[in-house]
Amino acid sequence: MKIFTSIPALKIWLKDNKSNNASIGYVPTMGFLHEGHEALLNKAIEENDLVVLSIFVNPLQFGENEDFDRYPKNIEKDIEVAKKYGVDAIFHPSVHEMYPSEMSATFKVHHMDVLCGAKRPGHFDGVATVVMKLFGIVTPDRAYFGLKDAQQVAVIERLVKDYHLNIDIVRVPTVRENDGLAKSSRNVNLTKSERAEAPYIYKTLLEVKNWILDERCYDTDKIEVKLKTLLSKRLSGNLDYAEVRGFPSLKKMKTLSSDVMIAVAIKYSKARLIDNVIFHLEEKEGKLCIDK
Amino acid sequence: MKIFTSIPALKIWLKDNKSNNASIGYVPTMGFLHEGHEALLNKAIEENDLVVLSIFVNPLQFGENEDFDRYPKNIEKDIEVAKKYGVDAIFHPSVHEMYPSEMSATFKVHHMDVLCGAKRPGHFDGVATVVMKLFGIVTPDRAYFGLKDAQQVAVIERLVKDYHLNIDIVRVPTVRENDGLAKSSRNVNLTKSERAEAPYIYKTLLEVKNWILDERCYDTDKIEVKLKTLLSKRLSGNLDYAEVRGFPSLKKMKTLSSDVMIAVAIKYSKARLIDNVIFHLEEKEGKLCIDK
Known part of the structure; x- marks a missing residue:
């Protein structure tokens, strides 16, 4: 080499x-x-x-x-x-x-x-x-x-x-620790307690994705309220953003459609972490399909 | 083709x-x-x-x-x-x-x-x-x-x-009309009288270059005064700039040295013309050499 x-x-x-x-x-x-x-x-x-x-x-x-x-x-x-x-x-x-x-x-x-x-x-x-x-x-x-x-x-x-x-x-695709935290060079800059709670970032992203699926809630305002509420309850870090947008368009949508990203950034004392879930949303024969 | x-x-x-x-x-x-x-x-x-x-x-x-x-x-x-x-x-x-x-x-x-x-x-x-x-x-x-x-x-x-x-x-290198005017697509937008006087742009650039050589005047302030005086006497267009700078550095010099550009822009009613002379200046065995 x-x-x-x-x-x-x-x-x-x-x-x-x-x-x-x-x-x-x-x-x-x-x-x-x-x-x-x-x-x-x-x-x-x-x-x-x-x-x-x-x-x-x-x-x-x-x-x-x-x-x-x-x-x-x-x-x-x-x-x-x-x-x-x-x-x-x-x-x-x-x-x-x-x-x-x-x-x-x-x-x-x-x-x-x-x-x-x-x-x-x-x-x-x-x-x-x-x-x-x-x-x-x-x-x-x-x-x-x-x-x-x-x-x-x-x-x-x-x-x-x-x-x-x-x-x-x-x-x-993002690679994750066993507990779900997205691998990042910056994870070493987390304190012990920050590291302990950080897996909730991804857990919450997944939970919100599943909630969208179960509730068939496509209203992005409602989704973001849900997302922010859960994150602030679970995490001590400062929420930099928590948003639902198109990917790769990154456009704001009033109602979810096709290629969706839920993206989050959290500021800890010495590290700022970001994570996201990206999925394809499709109504097919009256049924909601999510993949990716 | x-x-x-x-x-x-x-x-x-x-x-x-x-x-x-x-x-x-x-x-x-x-x-x-x-x-x-x-x-x-x-x-x-x-x-x-x-x-x-x-x-x-x-x-x-x-x-x-x-x-x-x-x-x-x-x-x-x-x-x-x-x-x-x-x-x-x-x-x-x-x-x-x-x-x-x-x-x-x-x-x-x-x-x-x-x-x-x-x-x-x-x-x-x-x-x-x-x-x-x-x-x-x-x-x-x-x-x-x-x-x-x-x-x-x-x-x-x-x-x-x-x-x-x-x-x-x-x-x-710049290609010129027989009377010295630099070829430019914009020359067609000159009026008849503007076209008639426009060759003085290059004539003046050459004259100033030769004046630098004859007078051994390397003081860029003095050169620019000379250049601007001649151009405004000879041309009805508005002088956009008339400057001496290094090329390709485009740096302002107090005293001329090595790679020199004298550059001019003139605004006419429907065309803005630019032109320049670029030359290498060198003191060699007590003698001033200019080439290019």
């Missing part, structure tokens, strides 16, 4: 391999790999001749009062994980390698000032900018993103479409 | 040709082709297996009170010119084909609020956005840009570098 910190060195290696028509799968991460990332690597390995994993904590996507400085790191362990899964190259650049000087142009993401976009101003501008840079460097055939960051998936899918990149964006 | 109005059709044609390892030269234009564009086509034909010419008047790069609606068009003549030069494919999309819905993300260009960037707010954001889209569609090996739009060249060179695109940006 190759480890590159230099963009030109990685590009030479890629060029050599591309000349043999090798397909490139790409897993962009901020490191501190967990089983969620491993699911991305697994799928990438399955579907491509070569897999590139990048590990880069991108300062551009962190707000001033966010956790850039305390974002967890463990490069040695990440290298072991990558080796285990058969990754062909790790790209692990410094901030200076990625941003030797201020960018001449960055992305302004539009119509994304909802959910995390509303709560983290500039976050998706930074994500779009670094992902387009990374796509330019790696030029993958396929890139793998986890659905825990559902809004990020929506942003990147639109970016790839609008800028006509020949890259398939592959959505990978 | 193929003519494409559809992005997917062009992409299929490109894919077929790329699979034969054909190198692609690309000349992006807004149409109404003149000898300046022909110089771009000529160079592209010389250096590549296949040449794609795009003709698209991009609404995103025009300000509200600018000349988008009256930008000159003559697609039949453009097709004849393209055929004459041996262009392989014209890409001539509608606005709807390029922007079927509002872009999910556009570029914000930084540190370019000088020269045309200061006078045309948002112009280079629109240029960067459409050029990155077009590069995504055409995926050329080389792309050709005229030095009349020197700031545009600087913007695009930085964009390609910052987003790691494997595209060579080829600078092509």
